[in-house]
Amino acid sequence: MTRVAIYARYSSDKQSDASIEDQIRLCDERAKREGWQVVQRYTDHGISGASLLRPGIQALMRDAQSGIFNLVLSEALDRVSRDQEDIAGLYKRLRFAGIPMVTLSEGEIGELHIGLKGTMGALFLRDLADKTRRGLRGRVEAGRSGGGNSYGYDVVVNVSASGEADRGERTINEQQAAIVREIFNAYAAGKSPKAIALDLNKRGESGPSGKGWGPSTINGNWRRGTGILNNELYIGRLVWNRLTYMKNPDTGKRVSRLNLESAWVAIDVPELRIIDQELWDEVKARQHGLRKLPAFHQKQRPRMLLSYLLKCGSCGGGFSKISQTHYGCSTARNKGTCTNRSAIKQEELEGRILGALQSQLMEPELCKEFCDEYTRHLNQLRNEKNAHISAAKAELIKVAKARENIIEAIKNGIPASEVKEDLARVAARRDELQRMLDQADEEPVLLHPNMAGFYREQVAALAEALTSEEFRGEAADLLRSLIESIVLSPSTDGGLDIDLHGDLAGILSLATAKKGADQGPDLQQVKMVAGVGFEPTTFRL
Structure with missing residues (x-):
């Protein structure tokens, strides 16, 4: 049976949850008429379709790789996305997973729909923005607010x-x-x-x-x-x-x-x-x-290695330079609403962070555990997809056999009118399975035998490049990509405890950057994969 995932969304304040319910109800009715089984419903409430940064659509994209469903159903293509690039990217990923997309308005979505409807969606957003601006200007010309309000x-x-x-x-x-x-x-x-x-x-x-x-x-x-x-x-x-x-x-x-x-x-x-x-x-x-x-930034040294990565563990605000040599909590100094008044020398902080990236994260046992867990998780996802393909192949053989049996029954004298519907259903299912198998290649198991060693080499080289004036900027950017955030909290001895949160996508990008290495999945999607059960590295210095 076709397993269906329904997606529904509304965006404007003139709509409500009732809009979501209406969309789902219509899709449920269509699935019932077709004999499809609805296995999951994804929704986004009050979120614009101009971006894919929506929890509902992200969950749908993630589950598509796990074989939970084999068809996506929505009211219309513009409910899924109004952005040309985003809708094309989503269609490409669903097609790679062997999952067709059907809407109540357009039917089964193909390349022509993506091109035309994507363009229409973009034009709609542009036209809506122009009309909104015209309306706002009219309000301003009348001395009214053009949006928002001012203190006072x-x-x-x-x-x-x-x-x-x-x-x-x-x-x-x-x-x-x-x-x-x-x-x-x-x-x-x-x-x-x-x-x-x-x-x-x-x-x-x-x-x-x-x-x-x-x-x-x-x-x-x-x-x-x-x-x-x-x-x-x-x-x-x-x-x-x-x-x-x-x-x-x-x-x-x-x-x-x-x-x-x-x-x-x-x-x-x-x-x-x-x-x-x-x-x-x-x-x-x-x-x-x-x-x-003279502007303050003109007197400062070049951008710091850890700029914008430092967070206060007490208030969640940023840590910034409070003098030429020390970092401190910005909220405590500027607003007086945080009690974290501890400071730390820039040289000491950068030294401890670099030391951790080179020693603690590159410790053989920790690296092996990291690589094994990452490989195990991705292999599980790929094995699930391969199992789905194997199941489809086995079902295709059964469908072909059922078709032969119906044809043989007709040859033996059973009236064709009695088995016409069965034959049509079997033929449609055969074509559906064949189309899915043609679009979905079986993926090999992903292994990273040299990932840990190559990562250690790369980090050591980057740390050395920081001493070179020529390569410092590029090396600093690469090293910063390994860090999600650095949280500094007051310790019992009057100093600061430092929690380093590693950025999974950056770590894997560096570890698989070797020329000719199997890079595996698109690393831009790694953060989404991490949410399924594999979290970025975190350790205390």
Whole structure:
């Protein structure tokens, strides 16, 4: 029997869980009519189809390799994905696994659907974005909010004559406005954003996010108009379209880009003014004076080996340079809301991390265990797939035999009309099995006999390359790819305990990078495989 996986998704706030239920109900009805067995249902609630970074679709892709189902059913192709690249990649992986995709709208999906529907989905997203921007601009031109809200204001929801909610109006929140005035006055008087943030946190004042204040929340970026000190709404000037937001295709996260000033839309809203012009000008004058000083990043050394990998074990915030030679918890220094005041020398920290990568992770017994477990897990997945192929071959033989028996029965005098449906069903199943076997090659068992030794050679070479000015940058990037995160927690002796979390994908990429080696599966998918029961290496230094 055909084993079916159903996928359903909704994305906009105008839809709800009822949309998911409707999609699943229609797919269940189709499966029942076809005589298919529904073995799994995957759903994503309130998530855009512009990215594959969705738990439901990721689980479907993972299970497809395990032979849990042999057909994917959805309401329409745009429920699966609206991105051309993503839908093509998903179709390619399902086809490699021998799993066809069927939708209620398009039928069985082929290359033509992928090309045309993928293009239509991309055009739909672009058209939707353009219409949304037109609507937002109209709201801004009327002096209303173009999306989101600023600290110091409350959103006012009015009810129109038709009974619908009419949003976009704002009014001044006097309690928060007093904090805004305090920040501007303190900064104009010479106080630093860090000192202002510490004072506000000591008093228990909540920041714009509902959490503590930080220097960047106050200072922001003057070019981008971010931060309390750069928000022109406080002087009654609403500026829209200063930034463009785009999704990074690799991470799925939104990144902002500064638009040309000619593309900005500025509207006067004097009723929303909180800061008088004289105070605003004083703050801008001080900011301008500070910008004439040498930029901090120009005086710093090149990017640190462990930048952005260090985390505080007490609060989860980042560890950064608190002096020329030491690392410390950024939250403890900038916000005062973390108790982890311990610091560690850069040389000591980098030395302990490099030593761990070379000794503890390269310890023969640990490497052997790592490689054996990885190989065992992937072999299990591949054996399951090969077993599925073997089962299909055995069923194909039975189907062919059943077809011969029906034909022989017709020859012996049984009316063809009585066995017509049986013959059609057997022929359809035969064609389905043959198509699946033609598209699914039996995979060999994956072995990595030299993976541990080659990894040790590579890490030793990278550590040596760090001393070379010519190759330091590239070697640092490769070494950083081996590390998921480094967590520093206060120890009982007043120092810091260091937990090093290895990045499985980076470790395997380095271990299988030797020319001519069997690289096995796409290592970009290793993190997904790890979630099934094989976790990245973690050890305490």
